[in-house]
Amino acid sequence: MAHRFTYNPETCKYEPIIVTPKAFARKSFRFLTVTFILGVVGLIYYNTQYPLLDEVRLAKENQNLKYDWQLINSKLKATSEELAKLEDKDDHNYRVILGMEPLSASEREAGVGGQEKASADIENPIIRAGIDYAEKIKNRLTVEIHSMNALKKQLINNQKQWAARPAIQPISNKELIQLYLVYGMRYLPQDGYSRPHNGLDFVANLNSPIYSTGDGVVTYAKGGTTYGNAVFVNHSYGFETRYAHMNRIIVAEGQQVKRGQVLGYVGSTGHSFGPHLHYEVLYQGNFVNPIGFFQRDLTNIEYEKLISNAHGGAEALD
Ligand SMILES: [Zn+2]
Numbered sequence: 001m002a003h004r005f006t007y008n009p010e011t012c013k014y015e016p017i018i019v020t021p022k023a024f025a026r027k028s029f030r031f032l033t034v035t036f037i038l039g040v041v042g043l044i045y046y047n048t049q050y051p052l053l054d055e056v057r058l059a060k061e062n063q064n065l066k067y068d069w070q071l072i073n074s075k076l077k078a079t080s081e082e083l084a085k086l087e088d089k090d091d092h093n094y095r096v097i098l099g100m101e102p103l104s105a106s107e108r109e110a111g112v113g114g115q116e117k118a119s120a121d122i123e124n125p126i127i128r129a130g131i132d133y134a135e136k137i138k139n140r141l142t143v144e145i146h147s148m149n150a151l152k153k154q155l156i157n158n159q160k161q162w163a164a165r166p167a168i169q170p171i172s173n174k175e176l177i178q179l180y181l182v183y184g185m186r187y188l189p190q191d192g193y194s195r196p197h198n199g200l201d202f203v204a205n206l207n208s209p210i211y212s213t214g215d216g217v218v219t220y221a222k223g224g225t226t227y228g229n230a231v232f233v234n235h236s237y238g239f240e241t242r243y244a245h246m247n248r249i250i251v252a253e254g255q256q257v258k259r260g261q262v263l264g265y266v267g268s269t270g271h272s273f274g275p276h277l278h279y280e281v282l283y284q285g286n287f288v289n290p291i292g293f294f295q296r297d298l299t300n301i302e303y304e305k306l307i308s309n310a311h312g313g314a315e316a317l318d
Helices: 021-049 053-097 125-164 300-309
Strands: 004-008 013-017 176-180 184-188 193-197 200-204 209-211 216-225 228-236 239-249 262-266 276-283 286-288
Touching: 053 125, 125 228, 216 239, 228 262
Parallel strands: none
Antiparallel strands: 004 013, 176 200, 184 193, 200 276, 209 262, 216 228, 228 239, 239 262, 239 276, 276 286
């Protein structure tokens, strides 16, 4: 046992302090008790006042993740709303203009259900719902892109169709002297019988220009029949126009022509009673009244002129 010493002035010596085992045990016990109590109190205080450092860091990280997630979700929602506007415009605007049916709900939802979801392995329900939402937007977007491509195709087709369709007068109002609106069966007193007049007669001076009323291909350009010198134009989409009694033809069979292009000049060749253009429109091989194929393009003044020039009687110039 190690001894502690004390100085004895009487003996002038350092003498060991004798500590009895009992006293030592008492002292040790007191020391341990105080230490233990202080330790317990300190631990309780620390645990109640200070969360673990890791916990603090994780809580902060968690909060930040929540903010980020809210941001992502709000952006997804905004994207979905923009897409919904586009889908609505597509269905109720573009498709109506282009004469197409709107997409059905099942077409819009195409590819959304059925297949295994990309989020199947994700445990967190909030994250899983978010990923499903994003996936749904992606599928809607794919459907919309296909729809836009179909619209574009239809638009190009419609533009071609509009360009091809007979839609203007074959004789300009500047040149037009008189328009005979006789169409259909009419009685010919000089012949003593009725026969159809399948077109309209535009009276104009000799050699006034005759315009193609739509884009197309010249399928006939010659003389020799009751039509005299005549040009036929095939416009596709079921339409054909015929221009008869020309003085001179300036296009050839097989030639592509544009709307407004000069095909030839007014004459009185074939079965005709004076310079005029006999104009016919055929749809799917049947004669139709050409009046429905240009009046919409005229201004009111032009239309008034057409009406006042028109003769509703039994006359026609053939
Ligand atoms: Zn005629």
